[in-house]
Amino acid sequence: xxxxxTNSSPSTASDMLSVSNITKLYGEFPANQxxxxxxxxxxxxALLGENGAGKSTLVKMLYGSLQPTSGxxxxxxxxxxxxxxxxxxxxxxxxxFQHFSLFEALSVSENIALSLSKxxxxxxxxxxxxxxxxxxxxxxxxxxLIGDLSxxxxxxxxxxxxxxxxxxxxxxxEPTSVLTPQEAESLxxxxxxxxxxxxxxxxxxxxxxxxxxxxxxxxILRFGEVSGTCDPKQETSSSIARMMVGSDVNSIxxxxxxxxxxxxxxxxDLSQPALTPFAIPLSNISIDIHAGEILGIAGVAGNGQSxxxxxxxxxxxxxxxxxxxxxxxDVGHLNINERRKLGASFVPEERLGHGAVSEFKLSDNMLLAxxxxxxxxxxxxxxxxxxxxxxxxxxxxxxxxxxDVRKADVDPLAGSLSGGNLQKxxxxxxxxxxxxxxxxNQPTWGVDAGAAAHIRQSIVDLARSxxxxxxxxxxxxxxxxxxxxxxxxxxxxxxxxLETSKTNREEIGLLMAGVNASENKDAA
Amino acid sequence: MGLVEAILLTIFTAATPxxxxxxxxxxxxxxxxxNLGVEGMMIMGAVSGFAFAIYTGxxxxxxxxxxxxxxxxxxxxxxxxxxxxxxxxxxxxxxxILGLGLSGLWGEGFVGIPGVKLEPIIVPFLSDIPFFGxxxxxxxxxxxxxxxxxxxxxxxxxxxxxxxxLRAVGDxxxxxxxxxxxxxxxxxxxxxxxxxxxxxxxxxxxxxxTTQWIENMTAGRGWIALxxxxxxxxxxxxVLLGAYLFGTVGIAQLHIQAxxxxxxTQLLTALPYIATIVVLVIISRNRxxxxxxxxxxxxxxxxxDR
Numbered sequence: 001x002x003x004x005x006t007n008s009s010p011s012t013a014s015d016m017l018s019v020s021n022i023t024k025l026y027g028e029f030p031a032n033q034x035x036x037x038x039x040x041x042x043x044x045x046a047l048l049g050e051n052g053a054g055k056s057t058l059v060k061m062l063y064g065s066l067q068p069t070s071g072x073x074x075x076x077x078x079x080x081x082x083x084x085x086x087x088x089x090x091x092x093x094x095x096x097f098q099h100f101s102l103f104e105a106l107s108v109s110e111n112i113a114l115s116l117s118k119x120x121x122x123x124x125x126x127x128x129x130x131x132x133x134x135x136x137x138x139x140x141x142x143x144x145l146i147g148d149l150s151x152x153x154x155x156x157x158x159x160x161x162x163x164x165x166x167x168x169x170x171x172x173x174e175p176t177s178v179l180t181p182q183e184a185e186s187l188x189x190x191x192x193x194x195x196x197x198x199x200x201x202x203x204x205x206x207x208x209x210x211x212x213x214x215x216x217x218x219x220i221l222r223f224g225e226v227s228g229t230c231d232p233k234q235e236t237s238s239s240i241a242r243m244m245v246g247s248d249v250n251s252i253x254x255x256x257x258x259x260x261x262x263x264x265x266x267x268x269d270l271s272q273p274a275l276t277p278f279a280i281p282l283s284n285i286s287i288d289i290h291a292g293e294i295l296g297i298a299g300v301a302g303n304g305q306s307x308x309x310x311x312x313x314x315x316x317x318x319x320x321x322x323x324x325x326x327x328x329x330d331v332g333h334l335n336i337n338e339r340r341k342l343g344a345s346f347v348p349e350e351r352l353g354h355g356a357v358s359e360f361k362l363s364d365n366m367l368l369a370x371x372x373x374x375x376x377x378x379x380x381x382x383x384x385x386x387x388x389x390x391x392x393x394x395x396x397x398x399x400x401x402x403x404d405v406r407k408a409d410v411d412p413l414a415g416s417l418s419g420g421n422l423q424k425x426x427x428x429x430x431x432x433x434x435x436x437x438x439x440x441n442q443p444t445w446g447v448d449a450g451a452a453a454h455i456r457q458s459i460v461d462l463a464r465s466x467x468x469x470x471x472x473x474x475x476x477x478x479x480x481x482x483x484x485x486x487x488x489x490x491x492x493x494x495x496x497x498l499e500t501s502k503t504n505r506e507e508i509g510l511l512m513a514g515v516n517a518s519e520n521k522d523a524a
Numbered sequence: 525m526g527l528v529e530a531i532l533l534t535i536f537t538a539a540t541p542x543x544x545x546x547x548x549x550x551x552x553x554x555x556x557x558x559n560l561g562v563e564g565m566m567i568m569g570a571v572s573g574f575a576f577a578i579y580t581g582x583x584x585x586x587x588x589x590x591x592x593x594x595x596x597x598x599x600x601x602x603x604x605x606x607x608x609x610x611x612x613x614x615x616x617x618x619x620x621i622l623g624l625g626l627s628g629l630w631g632e633g634f635v636g637i638p639g640v641k642l643e644p645i646i647v648p649f650l651s652d653i654p655f656f657g658x659x660x661x662x663x664x665x666x667x668x669x670x671x672x673x674x675x676x677x678x679x680x681x682x683x684x685x686x687x688x689x690l691r692a693v694g695d696x697x698x699x700x701x702x703x704x705x706x707x708x709x710x711x712x713x714x715x716x717x718x719x720x721x722x723x724x725x726x727x728x729x730x731x732x733x734t735t736q737w738i739e740n741m742t743a744g745r746g747w748i749a750l751x752x753x754x755x756x757x758x759x760x761x762x763v764l765l766g767a768y769l770f771g772t773v774g775i776a777q778l779h780i781q782a783x784x785x786x787x788x789t790q791l792l793t794a795l796p797y798i799a800t801i802v803v804l805v806i807i808s809r810n811r812x813x814x815x816x817x818x819x820x821x822x823x824x825x826x827x828x829d830r
Binding site: 064065084085086089097101102103104105106110113114115119145147276 | 685688689691692695696698699700701702703704705811815816817818819820
């Protein structure tokens with residue numbers, strides 16, 4: 001293995017950007033501690049690390065939206081203070097955000113114009129954006145409203161917006177987490193063009209295969225410190241993962257599946273009009289999930305997955321009672337708690353604000369989710385509405401122990417947990433009930449490798465114990481790793497489900513892009 | 525002057541303060557701040573306009589004072605909601621209550637005293653045009669200003685770069701901050717613009733509409749202006765339509781009452797409200813368009829990263 005301990009490396013002239021002993025304290029807590037990093041001209045440099053390792057903090061300091069507590073940033077060999085994003089852009093640092101910083105109600109051109117520091121006519125912006133989008137293979141329509149665009153298209157807007165500044169260093173924060181494999185591939189082609197022009201790219205990702213394919217060097221962060229640098233092409237995914245996590249990441253064990261014919265979750269011919277202007281209408285969705293089976297639904301975000309989740313969980317009721325069946329009961333008209341009482345559990349996509357209330361304690365979040373389904377266990381003196389706090393706290397502790405939820409306090413606020421730990425808690429809260437049906441939207445979205453492995457193993461274990469599991473995920477690796485069968489959601493409809501062992505990424509990728517695989521074969 | 529002209533002139537007078545206050549609030553809300561204190565800022569504008577017109581004998585200084593007082597009053601709101609991130613709804617309500625109380629105190633000595641009227645400005649030549657000349661070119665300065673304001677706000681919001689920044693801040697303050705746009709500064713300015721407009725709208729009541737001071741003389745017009753902004757789905761042209769529709773029906777129902785038509789007066793008094801709401805609801809039934817125009821971060825406090 002080729003790990004070099006990074007001492008405080010003085011900046012050299014060939015460096016586009018280097019960072020020397022940067023520290024960022026939040027009160028007492030060091031989010032970044034003595035970070036050293038150098039990015040050379042014309043290289044694609046990966047920044048790796050688990051969630052909460054301090055990647056975002058570091059990047060925000062490079063882009064000027066946060067100020068370091070101590071340490072120096074060198075831009076082309078000269079010590080610089082980056083005091084604001086507009087100054088960063090002035091220097092030649094561009095940023096493509098993970099959670100897009102786009103304005104939904106504004107047009108593509110208007111969004112781009114906003115990031116330009118000087119007054120340029122919208123017509124000029126449109127013209128220049130169109131030129132750039134053609135040059136770098138990023139097709140987009142300048143007049144379209146952002147609210148109408150898919151996630152992949154929005155990312156293109158972000159990239160074109162960043163390129164308008166003619167940046168010499170481009171920071172990409174988890175750019176591929178929302179793309180189809182084909183979209184990711186075309187992004188890589190764009191990045192290769194940019195690199196060949198001598199621009200540097202700082203590529204933040206948790207997908208190690210991509211990093212190995214794309215990046216020239218990698219810096220790995222752990223607990224706010226640099227834990228190593230390496231040439232990713234010389235490493236294996238698991239050796240990099242070890243540097244990120246500090247220990248081996250267990251690959252999940254998938255014992256032989258013993259599904260039987262007992263259908264636990266059935267959706268028949270579910271159609272639903274769009275309820276809001278940006279929603280996707282659902283058309284004729286049918287699935288059967290048997291006991292012991294995991295069905296994975298792949299698809300690019302915004303193709304109706306959230307609408308589908310809402311219809312299954314009961315956040316939106318169906319017009320026909322029999323459209324959703326849980327253990328042979330018609331539940332289309334039942335609300336979430338009534339469905340939960342039949343043995344189903346639901347984990348929504350948004351951790352904060354949907355899965356948990358950020359300013360509530362974990363035990364209160366436990367109670368909120370399970371006060372109806374566990375009314376016997378959580379109420380004192382019979383079911384008269386008196387909360388039995390000891391029981392709630394006991395269950396909270398049990399979940400935290402089983403799922404290895406790392407927290408600073410016995411019963412902290414949900415919002416104080418890192419994404420991965422909160423997700424472990426939310427999933428553990430449902431698994432603790434031993435549900436016969438589990439529906440999870442984005443099980444490990446934005447969750448670090450260690451926590452993701454833990455979550456995935458728990459999901460597989462639940463299925464093997466005889467429950468039916470439905471996962472909805474944008475992460476194709478995850479879908480392949482977990483599922484017995486895979487179906488793809490595109491534009492509100494669901495493909496036939498394919499057995500995981502009999503399909504491959506290309507076929508699924510085409511379905512995700514809306515190309516019918518069988519038609520495609522015929523044409524070829 | 526014919527009867528039609530007279531009626532139309534009263535409609536203009538009734539609609540002008542609504543239009544100005546609503547346009548100001550529209551700009552404030554487009555930046556993502558909900559200021560429910562319009563009524564309070566208006567009444568402060570009314571009393572200070574009246575007071576300074578009497579102190580100086582010059583109604584123009586009165587109008588200017590009303591603008592400044594409205595702005596100062598909104599500055600208090602901006603400091604509380606933007607710098608201290610207090611709840612916007614509660615703070616706005618408090619501002620209205622404060623304004624009503626404070627204006628009553630200040631205005632105690634003015635009750636029954638005749639005020640100074642803001643005299644019409646007669647535009648040479650144009651005012652000689654039959655019918656239209658009287659309506660449009662023999663008005664007070666605040667009326668002319670309201671029209672300039674309407675055009676200006678429309679241009680500012682949709683054609684200028686600062687307007688674009690304002691809309692961006694109202695759409696997503698987090699994204700705006702990430703891009704390095706100043707959310708706090710933008711919102712302060714937008715709130716103060718709203719305050720200035722409300723102050724001027726108040727001055728119209730005490731310097732043009734009636735030239736006297738009556739406690740609580742805004743009589744809910746601030747609330748109407750607020751409602752107009754929402755029902756107009758944050759679009760200036762629709763605010764114009766709403767304000768004049770409200771003014772028209774309001775005047776019409778007075779004439780119907782005068783004619784002695786046998787309809788309960790309560791129902792007639794409610795008519796402008798009903799008509800305005802119905803019409804604006806009908807024209808804003810396009811939900812997509814409404815959503816595109818609704819400032820997505822309206823009423824949400826903004827706390828930047830450390």
